[in-house]
Amino acid sequence: MPTIFYGDIMPQNNITIDGRELSTEMTDLKDMIKDPNVVAVRVDGELKDLSGPVNGGEVIETIRSDSQSGLEIIRHSTSHIMAEAVMALFPDARPTIGPSIEDGFYYDFDREDTFSVEDLERIEQKMDELIALDTLFERKIMNRQEAISYFQEKGEPYKVEILSKIDDEVVSLYQQGDFVDLCRGPHVPSTGYIKAFKLLSVAGAYWRGDERNKMLQRIYGTAFSNKKELKQYLNFLEEARKRDHRRLGRELELFMISDEVGPGMVIYMPKGGMLRTLLEDFEKKVHFKRGYDIVYGPSILRGKMWETSGHMDNYKENMYFTELEGQLYGIKPMNCLSHILIYKNKVRSYRDLPLRYFELGNVTRHEKSGVLHGLLRTRQFTQDDAHIFCRPDQLIDEVSAIIEMVEDVMAVFGFEYEMEVSTRPEKSIGSEEDWEMATKALMDALKGKDLPFDINEGDGAFYGPKIDVKIKDAIGRQWQCATIQCDFTLPARFDMNYIGSDGQKHRPVMLHRVILGSIERFIGVLIEHFAGAFPVWLSPVQAVVMNITDAQADYALRIAERLKEFDVRAEVDTRNEKIGFKIRESRLQKVPYMLIVGDKEKAEDIVTVRERNGNQQTATLDDFISMVKDAQPSV
């Protein structure tokens, strides 16, 4: 097996490292840089090992372990060390791939027995040993054929499969200790560079992400430049766990998902019901103000409708069906069909367009059991759905208006977001010109508003391209909520027309769009975003009135009555408990205001207003009421 060792040749010549010019007398970049926090270098924009050859004259930028690239390298190297540990402990495992990912890394193995939690501990221990040995990561170059026979001999079929799909003549391998892996690199110079890592979980994962392939075992872990950062990340995971909407949903009595009723179905309890109503009232206002008409369609529609729409061919596995009086009916997974019928109910003129139909539509989809997740993935959910029918020349303006609407609404909740345009997928219908026109319209609308966006090649809906909006919650996680989809298929399938100024029939363009997406999902994201402490206008209970002793019970009740008269959502706590206990309970319920009334307040006809953050002040009830009213967002 002929190999070329990288880093053997170091001709004497000057190089520039982070702007400093140095001579290359020393044989190792690592020795020249003399910084244990530097894990790799970037030469001419390309990431390279510290042990790479230097010809002289290069301009080199060092990559520190706490930079984004540095973290990726550390994590990638940690995954190799983990694979080495796994192979040492479980020689029957076959390594496949092990990249760095967003917050860590994973490595997939094919193995008969499964990895247990105890195994993870053993692997971690072994990794500690390997790191203590501080073995070098050595890069080797091999031509592809040699590499294939090498891995064949080693009995690593997955590596052979990867190699057989690589076009390059030569490939690189990395070895540390006994472990050799096919890998582009770069890696840290030696295992001792790994200062802080943790294995997190085991999970199944399909080979090459295809569900027709064998399921492998994936071990997830993470690594950071130092122990402190790792600890911060683990704390962050803990924080996320505390914010879990399923946990808060139960604790705040917002919703339940009952095994008896069935999986993936949400039951709103009084406080969740109030939250949802507030959100929906807000949505109605937002839509009416922007020229939408509210409509309602039935939940079950004749099978024939779904045949015409193409759902029978493209969406059947996700639908539920029922039979009534010998007729097939489909339970709606989308709201568009009724809206189309409303459009078709009479002859439309070009002057009528655009028509914007809005529905808080409850849809039912048969989601695979394994994907259900609290409010974030359910089998029944309500979309703040709308369909806009317009002339082609109105398309950009309509898309722009929707984007503005998304911006306005997200600003109310304080979400940041990213936009993504998805283009034509392989399996799709419609002409090339239509796709081009629609995709361009979507992009032009975004460009016109100077909004940056990513392009997601081939990820559009089968009937048209789309803009997806991913919102970022308070702890940085992303959720897909809003989506704007262009559709020229359904108007054709349902033979929709309008009469143009020329007296001829023309086909309208249809936009499907949601702003919050699914009300359920959005509520789930809201819960986690605010950690249950909703803004005043969205809080199911805005204030709890609490008395110090029985002597003020009548006063507390009177206050609560007044609040209700002024539409402030108030509860009253006159239980025979200490004020500290009542405050504790309201805090746990994340109620924005506590109105504390003792003898003093009763005598002066005022209240002490205690906020969630502990700040407090005395105020007249009228002042407090206007304070609550002022919290209502205007959009």
Next chain:
RNA sequence: GCCAGCGUAGCUCAGUGGUAGAGCAGCUGAUUCGUAAUCAGCAGGUCGUCGGUUCAACCCCGACCGCUGGCUCCA
């Protein structure tokens, strides 16, 4: 749907092959109190469901249901 783990009181969790416990919540009583838990007593579970092994199963085995973390898919 697939892989792995899990399922004990309303919640959080102990527990052992010989028919179950704690804290909080609940109920009752006492306490009338000024900013995150007053004290005492009481009550509460066919140990997810169904089958099997066993003299005996919450515990062992199997199937099913559900949940959790992933994968695939998705609002």
